Amino acid sequence: MDVNQESLKLHEELRGKIEVVARRHIETRDDLSLLYTPGVAEPCREIAKDYEKSFTLTRRGNLVAVITDGSAVLGLGDIGPAAGMPVMEGKCALFKEFGGVDAFPICVDTKDVDKLVETIALISKSFGGINLEDIAAPRCFEVERRLKEVCDIPVFHDDQHGTAIVVAAALLNAMRVTGKQMGQMKVVINGAGAAGIAIGKLLISMGFGNIVMCDINGIICEGDEGLNAGQEEISHISNRNHEHGALADALRGRTPSWACPGPTW
Secondary structure, eight states: OOHHHHHHHHHHHHSOSOOOOOSSOOOSHHHHHHHSTTTTHHHHHHHHHOGGGGGTSSGGGGEEEEEEOSSSBTTTBSOOTTTTHHHHHHHHHHHHHHHOOEEEEEEOOOOOHHHHHHHHHHHGGGOSEEEEOSOOTTHHHHHHHHHHHHOSSOEEEIIIIIHHHHHHHHHHHHHHHHOOOTTOEEEEEEOOSHHHHHHHHHHHHHTOEEEEEEETTEEOOTTOTTOOHHHHHHHTTSOTTOOOSOHHHHHTTSEEEEOOOSOOO
């Protein structure tokens, strides 16, 4: 049995990779009075007087919403919110296992930016952070930007920021091994979607050197027509020599950094 079939069998057995567990058992009448009514009224009053206490008197301070619209799920593409749920559950399991952070999967059935932003903003008071996941570019850039404007909690887009952090760490390690110097590297990023653009921005801000971005049409250069908003933005700070051509032209004399949205199977 290959890994895909083993995974399917496991999912059928588990019927979900996460669950909600009470942090204290309700075994007596006193337990019920403390955890629910009438005792629960007091923390409610405290939060009503001081909003910041919502992070200390509830689980909110350690609870992240993992949210998708199912439009760019791993290497599967636009498969819809329900089909994206196994990935969201998996990410929540990673949060808990590796970070001790509670996370809850939320799959929103809309590709409308206004509706998606409004939905996430309206539920944000239940969480300490928002983790956007598998939302297609260029829509993901707008969703992230607008949520940061209206939410008072951190908003993180895993496909952008998570991938960028991993690639930057890998390149820092590669520099130590190869003896290359910061600022003198020539890096090509093959892929100019959410992940690729975020990687490019981070590498540029860290001062790695000249970063050349490529998409399906070849090298991205300032002034090119047909760029989406994210590509247009990074075109002003990348490809300092204003090169043109195909990916093969960009790779000559450079170290490729492959920006992949996820495994394909």
